[in-house]
Amino acid sequence: MGRMQAIIMILCCLTKEIRTSQTGQFIGASMSFTIINGTNGFEVQLDVISGWVLGLGPCGINCSRDSINSDTKATREEVLQKQGNSRFFGNWSVEFKTSSMKSSQVKDINQVVYSSLNESVVDVSENARWEQVWTVVRYPMIPDTPYMDIGFEGSSWRNLSLQGDNVTWHLQMKATPQLRSDIGKPNNSPQAISRPLYRLLLDKDNHIRIATIDPDGDQVICSISEYIEVGFLSNHLLPNISVTKDCIITIPSNRTLGYHNGSIGAVAITVSDYNVSGVTYGQRLTPFSAIGVQFLVQFLDNISEPFFIFPTPEGNHRFNIYSGTTWKIDVYAKPISPALIDHFTCLGRQHEDVKIINVKSTSVPNHLNVKMATMTWTPFHTDVGKHILCVGVEDSYG
Template sequence: MERVVRVVRVVRVVRVVCVVHVLLLWSLCTAKHSEYQGTVMTYYPLITHQNTSVTVQVRFKSNSKSCIVNNYYCPSEGCYRISYKKVTVDRDLTTEFCQTESVWTRTSPTNAPMLMKLFPYNWISSTVNRALEAKASTLVELRSRSDTGQSNASPQTTILPVYRVSWNCPSNIRLLTFDPDGDRVRCRSADKSRDANECEQCTLPSVLRLTPSCSVSFSSSSSSSVGLHAVELMMEDFPTSDMVLTATDGAQEERSTGDPISRLAIQFLLSVGSAAPSCSPGMYLPVFVKPTPQHEDHIYSVVSETLQIYIQAQARESTISDVLFSGPSNMTKAKSNGQYVLSWAPSAAELGKGFAVCFVAEAVHGSAKFHSEHRCVVVHVRNVPDVNGSSPVRSSSLFSLAFILLYEYFC
C-alpha cells in the first residue's frame, strides 16, 4: 500500500512538472521578444525515397541580442521535423548580438514546394526606419529539375547580424551568391505584393542601394542616418536555360531563365556610427592582409579532419579587437599569434555540400567601432584532400526530445 501511495505521489509530481513545462512552452510560443536582428535560411535536398517522400536539410541563422532562436514554421501539410539541432555560431564581446544556427532535417510525403514562414517576433527597438514586427519567408523548391535530374538546392549564403559603417564613409557589402546547381543568383528588396510574409517594412533604407548581383552599397550625406537600420532582402536562383520541374505525381511546370526557382529571406541590421576621422582603408577602418582568403574563394575540406581558415587584419590608428563570422554549426574561433583561426571538422553528413563562411574584422578607437570589408568563402566538403593545396587553410589529422515534441504539439 505504501508503495502505491509513493507511485501516486510521483505521478502527481510529474503531472505538476509537465503542467509547468507546458505553461513555459506556451509563453515561449505566444510572447514576441524584441531582440530580432535578422535571419537567413538555406536548404539542401538529401534523398528522394522510394515511396516518393523527400528528406531535406534546412539550415537557418537566427540573430538576436541574447541567442534567442527565431523559429520558422511550415504551414503546408506534410512538412514534418524529424531531427533538430541548434548551435551558437558567434557573438560579439559586448553582447550586442548573437547568432545561432538551427539545422532541421524534414521529410515531406511529396516534393511539392514548401513555404517556410518566420514566427512573429519584433525587431530590436529604436531602428531608424521604425521596423516593428519581423516577417520573413523562404520558398523551399524540391521538385526534380530536368537539367540536373535532381531536386533543386537553394543558393548558399549567410550574413552577420550587424554590419557597422561610419556615416561619412561610403561602403559596400558583397553578399555571397554560390549556387550548387550553377544557377544565376539575384537579389531584390522584399516585396509584400509578392508574398505578404516577405517583409514588414518592405522598403530599403534610403542610405542603401541594392544591385541585382547582391551588392549592397551604403552612402549618406549627413549624421541623421546614425543608428540601426533594419534591412529586408530576398535572394533567388534562376536557371541558366529553360527547364522543367517535375512533381512526384508527374505534374510538370516549365521555368524559363526569367523565372525564379526558390527564394530566401536575408535580413540583418546596418549600424551607422559617428563620423570616422578618416575613410582610408587601413587607417581606422581595418583591412585584411595575408593569409586571409579573398572574397568568394573556394576552399576544400575533408570529412572528419579539422579545417582551419586563417584571418589577419590591421589598422594604423585603431586596434583590432575581434573577427566576427558566420558559418556552419560547430565552427569555432580562436586567436593565435595575431591571427584569428576559424576551425571546423565537417561530418559525413556534410559530404558533397558547399557551405558559406562570411567574416569581418572589427577595430576600436576609443568608444568607436569600425568594420573592415565583408568577405565570404565557400567551403566544399570532400572525402579526399584538395590536390592543388592552394587554399589559404591548413588541415590536421540539444534540445531534449521531450522539449521538441511538446513545443511542436503546443506551438
C-alpha cells in the first residue's frame, strides 16, 4: 500500500527592531477554524496566532526568548490583573440567524471561549519588542443557521502613525455549518500565516506574499478586508495598497502618498475558500468561508537585516514528503556586517513538531559570517494534507 503525502510550504521570515512610541498592545493576528466532532456534536475549533507588544501580551510581564513553547495560563492572568481589565486581550462574539429568527443576533461568547482556551508562546523578538502566541479555543456549532460570523476585537493596535493612535482591532471568520455534498462534512476554513511585522523600503513597490493553504482542497482567494469584517481599518486603508487573488500584497510607499521614514501602518486582508470548479452565485463567486489576516508594516529609508542565501530554498517553496519518513532541509543565513546571526525559528500552522538542530557557522563562497541550521520533521498518517512552515532568522541587532 502506498504511503500518504504531506505537502509543506516554506515562507522565509526576518525580524528587525522597530523604535516607536507604544500606545497599544496588539500587533496583528491570523485566524482559522476547523469543524470537529465534540462530545455533544460538531464544534468549531478556532486557531489564532496573534502578535503583541512584548510584556503586554499573554506571554507575560517577564516574557523573553526563553518563554517560547511555554503555556500562558499563569502569565496571561498576571497581565490581566495588572491591567485591571478582564478583556484586555479582546472580546469574542458570534453573529448568526436561525430559520425562526427575523433578524440576526450577536452573542457574547467570551465566557465559553476563555474557559476552553489553550495557549502557548510560539516566537519572541526581544530587540523588536514583540511576542507571538498561539491560541486554540472551541465553541459548539449553532444548529439551524446558514452561517456563523465569529468576531475577535479589542483595543488597541500598537501605534499606527499612518492610521492613528489607540485604534481598535477587529477580525472575524465566517463559518458555514452545513454538511458539504462533496466531502460529506462541514467546511474547514483556509489557513494562512504571516509575520507580526514587515519592514519595507520607502519609495519602492513593496511586495509581501502570504502563504495560504486549504485543508479541503478548495480554491483560495485573497482580497483587501472591507466593511465590518475589519472594523476601523475599513476606512483607513494604506494609500494605494492592493492584493492579488493569490495573496501577493503590493504597497507603493512613495513619500508623495504620505509615507515617511519610520511610519507604521496596519494591513488587513481576507482569505476565502471557494469551490474548485468556480461555481458562481449570480455573477459572483460565493465563498464557503472567510478568515482574517492582519499585521504591521514599517517603512524605512534603509533596511539592514539578515537574509537567507543559496542553497536555502526560495520562499513559498513546496515539498512533497511521505508520512512516516523524516523531512530534512538545511537553511543558510547571512547577517549584515558587523552583526552576527543570533538564532533561527520555525513556526508551523498546525502545531507541527519541527526541530531545529545542528546550528553552526559554515563556509559559503563569497559570503562571510554565514550560519546554517537543519530543520527536521517526521509527519505521521494524521498529518496527511497540506502544511505551512514559516522559517525565521534574527541577528544580534534584533
